[in-house]
Amino acid sequence: MSIWRNAATVEELQGRARNTLIEWLGIRFTEIGPDFVRATMPVDAHTHQPMGVLHGGASVALAETVGSTAANLCVDPKREMCLGQEINANHLRPVYAGQVTATARPLHRGNRSQVWQIEIRDEHERLVCVSRLTMAVVAVNHK
Numbered sequence: 001m002s003i004w005r006n007a008a009t010v011e012e013l014q015g016r017a018r019n020t021l022i023e024w025l026g027i028r029f030t031e032i033g034p035d036f037v038r039a040t041m042p043v044d045a046h047t048h049q050p051m052g053v054l055h056g057g058a059s060v061a062l063a064e065t066v067g068s069t070a071a072n073l074c075v076d077p078k079r080e081m082c083l084g085q086e087i088n089a090n091h092l093r094p095v096y097a098g099q100v101t102a103t104a105r106p107l108h109r110g111n112r113s114q115v116w117q118i119e120i121r122d123e124h125e126r127l128v129c130v131s132r133l134t135m136a137v138v139a140v141n142h143k
Helices: 010-016 056-073
Strands: 028-032 037-043 080-091 098-109 113-121 127-139
Touching (some): 010 028, 028 056, 037 056, 056 080, 056 098, 056 113, 056 127, 098 127
Antiparallel strands (some): 028 037, 037 098, 080 127, 098 113, 113 127
16 A cells, blocks of 8 residues: 555656756666665766765655655655755665665654655665655745
């Protein structure tokens, strides 16, 4: 059973990412499951830190991208939107090249807040980063 109130396709999510940080970092949405959103990001010059490994901030940007996207799929976009309130990340292993894959799953979906857990894995399915994202559910201000 799907948790989504605001159904979308991977192609629609990718279209919404045009001309944003998501596009600049090369993040690509790859899958929407019944209770998760998944995306990939290349590990290259755009996402490296000066020592040639995946930048922690790029990992956090990927985590917030999949988590906030998933959160917004859980609300009625005519009435509500979800905005990031807090994020943390534990970086567990370096990645030098290739791509990483992030999967966001809910820990809590309430009327005023949501909490999402995001796992980022390398191409060998090794855990690279774990993140927890708290989203505020706010009313859409129609002007």
